[in-house]
Amino acid sequence: MTTLYSILFVCMGNICRSPTAHGVFRHKVMRQSMADRVAIDSAGTHNYHPGSAPDARSQAHAAKRGYDLSDLRARQIRQSDFERFDLILVMDWDNLADVKEICPPPHLPKIRRLTEFCQRSDSPVVPDPYYGGPQGFDQVLDLVEDACDGLILHVQTV
Incomplete structure (x- = not known):
């Protein structure tokens, strides 16, 4: 019997990087026939875009590589997330600091940078592409795809 392993991806607004990671990892999990043992979600450290779809540029760049982000909606990280998720993966140093600041001490070991994988x-x-050009969204996808490949290997060992 396999157990459910849960992963939360976190960036600042939950409209660019974390939904991209959410969508890419979900796609890879499904291709590996692991959807029944992995739960995936994404959130932001700030509540800038509650209920919003991912940034149109993120969706367009992801779609070019075969990832559908259209069903994802932004939300802010909640205290219950620290208990619920086995792994909380942040995109940058600011996200790391913000998440650690609100995390109950027993759950701090769950917080890691996505790029560690x-x-x-x-x-x-994973740099924030929001204020840059198209190359930033491609760079995000390159890093996220790489990290998600490593994350698949990690999940297969837990």
Whole structure:
């Protein structure tokens, strides 16, 4: 019998990086026939866009690579998330600091940077593409795809 392993992806507004990671990882989990043992969600450290779909640019760039983000909706991280999720993956140093600041001490070991799972890239963070050009969204996807490949391997060992 397999147990459910739950992962929460977190960025600042939950409209670019974390929904991209959510959608990419969901796609990879489904392709690996692991959907019955992995729960996935995403959230933001700030409540800037509650209920909003991912940024249109994030959706367009993801769609070019075969990922559908259209059903995802932004929300802010909640205290209950620290209990609910086995792994909370943040996109950058600010997200890391913000999440650790509100996390109950027993759950701090659950918080990690998504890029810790990268197998090819050595980038310490997934940079925020919001104020940049199209290349930023491609860079996010490159890093997220790499990290999600490593994350699949991690989940297969837990």
